Amino acid sequence: MSLTRRDMLKKGGGILVALGVGCEFLSSCAPLPPRRDERELRLSPGEQRDRAIDNLFRMNLAVRKNERVLVFTDDQNPVVAREAQYVARRGAAFGEIIFFTHPKTGLSAAEPPKELWEKAFGKRILEQIEKKDVMKRLLQKTLKDEEFETVKEIVRTNRTDVVDVVIALAWTSTLHTNFRKLLTDSAEARFASLPAFNPNMWQTAMAANWEQVAQRTIALKNKLSQALSAQIKTPNGTDLFLDLRDRTFSADTGLLDKPGRSGNLPAGELSMAPVEGRSRGKMVIEPGINPGVKEPMIFEIRDGRVTKMTGGVGYASWLESIFYKYPQARTIAEFGVGTNERAKIGTSVLESEKVLDTIHIAIGDNSTLGGRTVVPFHLVFILENPTVEIMFSDGRTLHLFNKEGALLS
Numbered sequence: 001m002s003l004t005r006r007d008m009l010k011k012g013g014g015i016l017v018a019l020g021v022g023c024e025f026l027s028s029c030a031p032l033p034p035r036r037d038e039r040e041l042r043l044s045p046g047e048q049r050d051r052a053i054d055n056l057f058r059m060n061l062a063v064r065k066n067e068r069v070l071v072f073t074d075d076q077n078p079v080v081a082r083e084a085q086y087v088a089r090r091g092a093a094f095g096e097i098i099f100f101t102h103p104k105t106g107l108s109a110a111e112p113p114k115e116l117w118e119k120a121f122g123k124r125i126l127e128q129i130e131k132k133d134v135m136k137r138l139l140q141k142t143l144k145d146e147e148f149e150t151v152k153e154i155v156r157t158n159r160t161d162v163v164d165v166v167i168a169l170a171w172t173s174t175l176h177t178n179f180r181k182l183l184t185d186s187a188e189a190r191f192a193s194l195p196a197f198n199p200n201m202w203q204t205a206m207a208a209n210w211e212q213v214a215q216r217t218i219a220l221k222n223k224l225s226q227a228l229s230a231q232i233k234t235p236n237g238t239d240l241f242l243d244l245r246d247r248t249f250s251a252d253t254g255l256l257d258k259p260g261r262s263g264n265l266p267a268g269e270l271s272m273a274p275v276e277g278r279s280r281g282k283m284v285i286e287p288g289i290n291p292g293v294k295e296p297m298i299f300e301i302r303d304g305r306v307t308k309m310t311g312g313v314g315y316a317s318w319l320e321s322i323f324y325k326y327p328q329a330r331t332i333a334e335f336g337v338g339t340n341e342r343a344k345i346g347t348s349v350l351e352s353e354k355v356l357d358t359i360h361i362a363i364g365d366n367s368t369l370g371g372r373t374v375v376p377f378h379l380v381f382i383l384e385n386p387t388v389e390i391m392f393s394d395g396r397t398l399h400l401f402n403k404e405g406a407l408l409s
Helices: 005-010 014-028 036-041 045-060 078-091 114-121 123-131 135-140 145-157 178-186 210-223 313-325
Strands: 068-074 096-102 165-168 190-193 227-233 239-243 250-252 262-264 269-272 280-285 297-302 305-310 332-338 359-364 378-383 387-392 397-399
Touching: 045 078, 045 210, 068 078, 068 114, 078 096, 078 165, 096 114, 114 123, 114 178, 123 135, 123 145, 135 145, 145 178, 165 178, 178 190, 178 262, 210 250, 210 269, 280 378, 305 313, 332 378
Parallel strands: 068 096, 068 165, 165 190, 190 262
Antiparallel strands: 227 239, 227 387, 239 280, 250 269, 269 332, 280 297, 297 305, 332 359, 359 378, 387 397
16 A cells, blocks of 8 residues: 555554654664654653753754843643743743743633733833724724824833733733734744643644754745735535735744744744634644544535534534624634644644644634734644645646645645
8 A cells, every 4th residue: 555645644644654764664674864853753752851951942043142032821721831941941041031820711812911911011111002092902803003003112122021022821812912013023032832732742732843844834935926816625525716916925933033034833834814704615634634523514505604514512612602793703714734744633733733734714804914804813723634735826737735735846
């Protein structure tokens, strides 16, 4: 039986482990130097964890001794909270650490509580925002554009009060928030978001060769510049059209080492916000790789929004409650391509969306990707075994994956 690389991914890595044993046997017969990944396998899980955390400070975020680093978590998951505390303790060797725990917010893209804002921005900035009587609307994401510009100016004027680096190890993501945008865009802080973090990721996606991830992701971005649209199909019935006209892909390389950079970690994806109101077709959501989904679901998509859901009664009911409260959460918000060779399917969506040779589609907020939808909700769905045809302005077409399911190089 012939197995593709994607078949191996679906096996959860078991075949790759078996192949690794064979390679180890062969290497014992010849005096070849060990490869980088073989040397890493000799480290204990604790040593791999420490190395990845050190690289988080040293390489991903390039923290310097005189910089202030805010590490924060929430109280939703005690495992993640303890991991955040360990990261903060180890990070003391690299910079001045500020650690903070806040009550859970419950939804990704929801603004964190005001107490965390004070830790990040300082009392003076918050007092000036309060004087403008906009803090409540800032937290609710209902500010008018001109009001938000006023807040941005307050932050810019007092940027020396703001922390230099933020490591967000809360259960829910704060990447798609005003909190993050003001930190990076107005104060030029570096921001790493690690939502729903699974400690096993220190041995998988967070152990990536970040230079290689960056090179692969940026090369793909260059190849997809001037893309007009994407037609996505999967063997289980997904058939989705996305309008990409005049939108720019964002390369999430994991290298957040320059002023104002932000991204999720583990990293390794190319993503963009499709044009609102233009996506159409259907998307089949599979269980197993998409947490909470217990049976296949079909999303019907019209005019850029999820208009109907079939299957997954409990999950669909939960989503309908979100849509009732936040109608804009129906928006097809993101098209992403995984580029991290160390990422594995099965730990969390955060890692699964980075797996090399997979794609993902998100609904909800897309404002941080260059879109116009602002809502305190962002949910990603992984699609396996896709075929993706990209159309360009000059009439060219490009298939994103080859016949074996591997990403173009």
